[in-house]
Amino acid sequence: MKAFAYHQPGQIPEAAKLLAAEPDSKLVAGGMTLIPTLKQRLASPPALIDLSKLPGLKGCTDNDATITIGAMTTHAEVAKSSLVRARIPALAALASQIGDPSVRNRGTICGSVANNDPAADYPAGVLGLAATIITNEREIAADNFFRGLFETALKPGEIITAVRFPVPLLAGYAKFKAPASRYALVGVFVAKFRDGVRVAVTGAGPGVFRVPPMEHALSQGFDPASIAAIRIDTDNLTSDIHAEADYRAHLVTVMAKRAVQAALSERPAS
Amino acid sequence: MQISFTLNGRPTSVDVAPSMLVTELLREHLNLTGTHIGCDTSQCGACVVHLNGAPVKSCTLLAPALDGATLLTIEGLQGAPGSNRLHPMQEAFRENHGLQCGFCTPGMVMTAVALAQDKGVLTEAEVRHGLEGNICRCTGYQNIVVSVMAGAAAMHAANAGE
Ligand SMILES: Cc1cc2nc3c(=O)[nH]c(=O)nc-3n(C[C@H](O)[C@H](O)[C@H](O)COP(=O)(O)OP(=O)(O)OC[C@H]3O[C@@H](n4cnc5c(N)ncnc54)[C@H](O)[C@@H]3O)c2cc1C
Numbered sequence: 378m379k380a381f382a383y384h385q386p387g388q389i390p391e392a393a394k395l396l397a398a399e400p401d402s403k404l405v406a407g408g409m410t411l412i413p414t415l416k417q418r419l420a421s422p423p424a425l426i427d428l429s430k431l432p433g434l435k436g437c438t439d440n441d442a443t444i445t446i447g448a449m450t451t452h453a454e455v456a457k458s459s460l461v462r463a464r465i466p467a468l469a470a471l472a473s474q475i476g477d478p479s480v481r482n483r484g485t486i487c488g489s490v491a492n493n494d495p496a497a498d499y500p501a502g503v504l505g506l507a508a509t510i511i512t513n514e515r516e517i518a519a520d521n522f523f524r525g526l527f528e529t530a531l532k533p534g535e536i537i538t539a540v541r542f543p544v545p546l547l548a549g550y551a552k553f554k555a556p557a558s559r560y561a562l563v564g565v566f567v568a569k570f571r572d573g574v575r576v577a578v579t580g581a582g583p584g585v586f587r588v589p590p591m592e593h594a595l596s597q598g599f600d601p602a603s604i605a606a607i608r609i610d611t612d613n614l615t616s617d618i619h620a621e622a623d624y625r626a627h628l629v630t631v632m633a634k635r636a637v638q639a640a641l642s643e644r645p646a647s
Numbered sequence: 648m649q650i651s652f653t654l655n656g657r658p659t660s661v662d663v664a665p666s667m668l669v670t671e672l673l674r675e676h677l678n679l680t681g682t683h684i685g686c687d688t689s690q691c692g693a694c695v696v697h698l699n700g701a702p703v704k705s706c707t708l709l710a711p712a713l714d715g716a717t718l719l720t721i722e723g724l725q726g727a728p729g730s731n732r733l734h735p736m737q738e739a740f741r742e743n744h745g746l747q748c749g750f751c752t753p754g755m756v757m758t759a760v761a762l763a764q765d766k767g768v769l770t771e772a773e774v775r776h777g778l779e780g781n782i783c784r785c786t787g788y789q790n791i792v793v794s795v796m797a798g799a800a801a802m803h804a805a806n807a808g809e
């Protein structure tokens with residue numbers, strides 16, 4: 378690892394200023410993605426800006442229609458949150474399946490969202506629930522946020538402060554884990570709202586995406602059978618050492634059916 | 648930079664480079680070599696320590712994160728006060744042949760202790776889910792799972808007896 382300066386700002390504007398001052402510097406949240414990147418020298422920023430001392434970035438709050446999760450809330454905290462488990466149990470279940478206990482104790486929701494790994498779990502939950510990404514500058518709808526392989530709508534110097542999730546009528550997440558990494562080979566998040574159903578897929582392609590034919594079918598009848606015959610196109614799917622595009626396409630349908638089933642038998646994640 | 652933290656119950660203050668990993672700090676500067684480095688890529692769990700009571704991988708933790716925190720390493724685990732005995736989880740690994748070469752053991756034990764503290768008596772499924780981030784190249788896991796269940800039961804019984 379190359380040496381770097383280390384800042385622990387106490388206020389968000391100060392953090393933004395530090396980030397702007399040195400263009401290649403990096404924010405660090407849980408460090409579970411960034412530190413391995415630094416070790417491999419895939420990045421060598423002149424400075425790290427640690428978000429852990431910023432006030433108000435941890436925890437879950439709700440109002441009638443939404444739950445807001447602070448940027449620095451860890452996966453373990455979301456998995457255990459009585460609020461999330463009561464109102465969007467599928468999201469708590471998603472968080473409880475990320476990596477392993479040690480990863481969940483450090484990794485944060487917004488580190489995951491900002492990183493937008495093509496096999497990460499949160500992007501599916503965020504897009505599937507039509508969440509809003511809140512930054513120090515603006516609010517961005519999930520539909521406009523994820524831009525493919527590790528790319529997002531974040532501008533240089535922008536800091537995510539929270540994600541706001543609409544509370545659905547029902548939701549479910551099903552993940553086929555890559556056995557070694559535990560990332561999603563394919564993960565599907567399904568959410569039923571009063572005005573329709575959303576289906577978001579992670580792991581299968583270069584970035585998280587929705588599946589409109591499944592959304593239509595599930596809006597007509599929210600049942601695994603409604604989508605059993607729908608097979609997605611392999612054109613934009615990933616083929617790699619872990620799985621061929623064909624197999625990933627097959628898994629999307631299987632995981633979507635399981636996600637619907639999970640939503641129908643929804644109960645707080647254990 | 649100067650950082651101050653509680654290490655295995657003792658106040659500790661050291662001067663570190665911000666890029667120093669906690670594994671390096673423990674092993675090279677504080678002479679606590681019980682925390683092992685297996686993969687150095689956040690996969691294997693040989694380096695697990697408790698940061699403010701929660702298990703974390705110290706190979707993926709920068710030293711500045713320790714400032715103001717409480718850190719417990721495998722050296723800080725103890726049996727009943729004053730008894731000079733092994734911690735019940737360590738005892739369970741010994742009794743149940745939960746180790747062969749022992750390289751993964753400190754991380755296994757630290758993860759297992761946190762799991763037992765969190766959940767009390769453990770089912771096999773909970774143990775297997777809880778150990779997903781700890782890799783062992785020797786045992787085939789079977790005896791580790793048995794050890795962790797026995798260790799958790801012993802910890803639970805000791806607490807109930809207090
Ligand atoms: C062994 C292992 C297994 C894993 N398994 C899974 C898995 O199964 N599923 C899964 O989804 N993930 C998995 N992960 C990744 C894990 O979820 C990470 O925690 C996550 O990707 C990054 O979160 P972080 O808080 O650690 O971010 P960091 O590593 O600190 O940061 C990641 C990136 O996001 C930027 N960033 C962080 N916070 C903000 C913010 N608030 N605003 C703007 N930018 C920000 C940083 O600058 C950096 O570029 C795994 C990781 C490991 C090491």
Ligand code: FES
Pocket residue numbers: 683684685686687688689690691692693694695704705706707
């Ligand atoms: S050495 Fe830290 S996880 Fe392997």
Ligand code: FES
Pocket residue numbers: 745746747748749750751752782783784785786
């Ligand atoms: S006992 Fe040898 S690696 Fe686990």
